[in-house]
Amino acid sequence: MRIPVASGKKSYQVDPKLQSRILEKARETGAKPKPKIAEPTAQEQSRNVANVRLYNIAQKTLQTSGHLETKEADQPEKPKTGANSKYISIIDKIKDGISSFVKSIAAGIKKIFNVSNPDDPTGSKSKIVDSMIVNKAGVKDTSRINDILVKYPQEQLQHSKDYGTKIYVLKDNPGPNDLKPSDLGFGSKTGDGRDWNNVTGGYNDSSKVMYLKESMLSRTDDYARGTILHEFSHSIDHSYRNDPKYAAQWSAKVDGLYQAAKSNQPGHKFVDGYAATDKYEFFAQSNEAYYTDVKVPQDPSNDNDTYYSIDNLNRDNLQNKDNATYNFLNSLNTNGVDKTLEIQ
Numbered sequence: 001m002r003i004p005v006a007s008g009k010k011s012y013q014v015d016p017k018l019q020s021r022i023l024e025k026a027r028e029t030g031a032k033p034k035p036k037i038a039e040p041t042a043q044e045q046s047r048n049v050a051n052v053r054l055y056n057i058a059q060k061t062l063q064t065s066g067h068l069e070t071k072e073a074d075q076p077e078k079p080k081t082g083a084n085s086k087y088i089s090i091i092d093k094i095k096d097g098i099s100s101f102v103k104s105i106a107a108g109i110k111k112i113f114n115v116s117n118p119d120d121p122t123g124s125k126s127k128i129v130d131s132m133i134v135n136k137a138g139v140k141d142t143s144r145i146n147d148i149l150v151k152y153p154q155e156q157l158q159h160s161k162d163y164g165t166k167i168y169v170l171k172d173n174p175g176p177n178d179l180k181p182s183d184l185g186f187g188s189k190t191g192d193g194r195d196w197n198n199v200t201g202g203y204n205d206s207s208k209v210m211y212l213k214e215s216m217l218s219r220t221d222d223y224a225r226g227t228i229l230h231e232f233s234h235s236i237d238h239s240y241r242n243d244p245k246y247a248a249q250w251s252a253k254v255d256g257l258y259q260a261a262k263s264n265q266p267g268h269k270f271v272d273g274y275a276a277t278d279k280y281e282f283f284a285q286s287n288e289a290y291y292t293d294v295k296v297p298q299d300p301s302n303d304n305d306t307y308y309s310i311d312n313l314n315r316d317n318l319q320n321k322d323n324a325t326y327n328f329l330n331s332l333n334t335n336g337v338d339k340t341l342e343i344q
């Protein structure tokens with residue numbers, strides 16, 4: 001039986017509560033008093049301006065030649081003040097030069113020797129992911145998707161591919177001839193009333209399509225990584241639910257874990273509020289958390305009552321809140337599906 005399920009995350013606006021917490025944290029940790037320095041003389045000032053101009057030219061050259069990453073929030077360099085500023089500025093330039101030189105060498109070595117992702121030493125997982133990406137919306141480099149999805153075990157990636165999962169990259173602002181979620185089996189609205197065209201990623205089981213908006217490929221934040229992990233988790237879940245070999249055991253196990261958390265059994269707690277939506281979101285959120293090993297700040301007040309909380313979605317938190325689900329996902333990862341589900 002195929003269960004038509006469409007799912008998507010809340011659009012990734014940082015909620016005001018989280019934002020104020022981040023700002024508070026920044027104030028706590030970032031408020032280092034700056035040492036007072038003497039006002040620069042007119043001569044020093046003009047020298048500083050010249051230094052800054054040189055620095056900016058050098059920076060620009062490095063950027064246009066691809067040796068430095070351009071950051072969105074790059075601010076124009078402020079003139080340095082004080083008697084030692086000339087030397088500081090020279091040292092900065094040398095440091096920048098060395099760092100960009102090292103970076104370009106590292107990139108070259110990576111290219112020549114094809115240095116592999118530690119999650120995919122032979123590159124075989126990446127090949128499976130590549131074969132699922134059927135639409136790139138003009139994006140040349142989709143390796144961000146591979147880099148994240150190779151966290152999953154090869155047998156799960158292969159199972160999802162064999163199930164027929166296809167990955168589409170879609171334009172953020174589609175023109176009349178561009179593909180939109182509504183062209184790929186997604187309705188016009190998500191289950192909770194959001195316009196699919198404004199959702200950055202989704203999975204639809206009736207069409208077996210996972211889509212990502214192209215902007216997600218250049219974002220390196222927790223939200224973008226989480227969305228890629230989350231949406232593909234739906235595909236893994238459905239691929240086993242709909243495989244006659246695994247359907248009964250898989251559903252019994254996942255649904256049992258969901259029910260245990262829903263009825264507040266001791267030791268079973270949803271990893272975040274979105275996981276409580278239904279058994280499908282439960283699997284996707286828990287699996288996303290299991291494969292997220294970065295440390296993100298914990299907020300005890302931000303618990304099950306939150307709709308969606310990126311800072312709850314990590315392996316440690318899953319282990320603490322829902323140890324049985326952690327053990328199940330850990331066994332899938334380390335022992336494989338057959339052994340975990342005791343399938344002969």
Ligand SMILES: [Zn+2]
Pocket residue numbers: 007008009230231234280281284
């Ligand atoms: Zn979902």
